[in-house]
């Protein structure tokens with residue numbers, strides 16, 4: 369018989385903006401620094417690594433769990449996106465993410481709490497205040513998901529206003545999202561430090577952990593790591609002195625095709641403005657891509673010659 373998991377962290381579960389404000393002033397009255405991790409739930413070890421990175425830099429950590437309608441198009445998976453709040457809370461209570469037990473507040477608001485005037489996934493029906501980061505949102509992920517970064521920037525700016533963190537941690541797995549949020553923090557003068565944490569991967573085959581991996585059949589799951597394998601070959605080429613776009617992208621494409629992946633894009637971009645580049649120069653590059661497996665769409669990236 370297996371033992372009950374031990375409670376290691378104290379977790380407060382908050383649902384309203386008012387409750388977060390109250391919690392925030394209690395933490396601040398104790399002189400505590402607040403860390404923040406934004407998620408859509410269905411927590412996995414990638415999310416927990418962000419909580420751990422936040423814990424290293426703060427005294428109390430807010431984890432938001434909110435499946436944000438504004439970043440989904442009407443044809444996307446808003447309705448079927450995994451929602452596992454009870455298990456997520458349990459995971460946060462029982463997983464040791466820092467040397468000391470951690471003080472965590474889960475912020476799990478309703479859609480009405482976050483969007484008091486309502487929110488439609490149809491852009492022409494949307495009313496109210498939205499945030500757009502022009503110049504970084506239209507390409508790559510934004511090419512396929514034109515609504516996406518407007519939805520992300522809008523909800524993340526709401527969350528920053530509500531949580532008022534000192535530091536926040538985002539995952540490199542969503543690298544364009546990191547660039548968009550970084551620009552928004554600068555442009556809107558959010559008084560916080562943004563940290564980008566590395567991608568956590570399956571320890572056996574390197575597939576990036578992602579909440580959407582649960583959609584994969586076992587046959588798809590077995591083929592999915594081919595994209596990362598291709599990126600590792602590209603990294604080997606880069607480390608041996610090859611900096612040419614075509615060669616690096618071809619390495620990824622070849623391996624991904626061997627795995628039978630339906631590639632949507634493979635891209636080599638400048639880390640500064642995400643513009644496509646022909647060669648990796650001193651500033652380094654982001655090698656990224658997206659592929660489909662049935663109705664599931666996955667993304668991944670590696671950094672060449674630079675770090676966040």
Ligand SMILES: Nc1ncnc2c1ncn2[C@@H]1O[C@H](COP(=O)(O)OP(=O)(O)OP(=O)(O)O)[C@@H](O)[C@H]1O
Pocket residue numbers: 406407408409413414415417418537538539540541542565566567568569576577578579580581
């Ligand atoms: N494997 C991972 N390693 C590190 N951070 C991750 C990983 N997966 C997601 N994150 C980060 O966790 C935060 C919340 O992401 P989200 O809840 O969308 O999870 P996800 O697994 O990326 O889900 P999805 O399948 O919807 O893309 C983001 O900052 C994201 O970059």
Ligand SMILES: CC(C)(CO)[C@@H](O)C(=O)[O-]
Pocket residue numbers: 406407408434436439520523524542545
């Ligand atoms: C940052 C985020 C939680 C905003 O909804 C989402 O885009 C995600 O999970 O990466």
Ligand code: BAL
Pocket residue numbers: 408439542
């Ligand atoms: N991690 C990105 C969230 C999304 O695809 O909606």
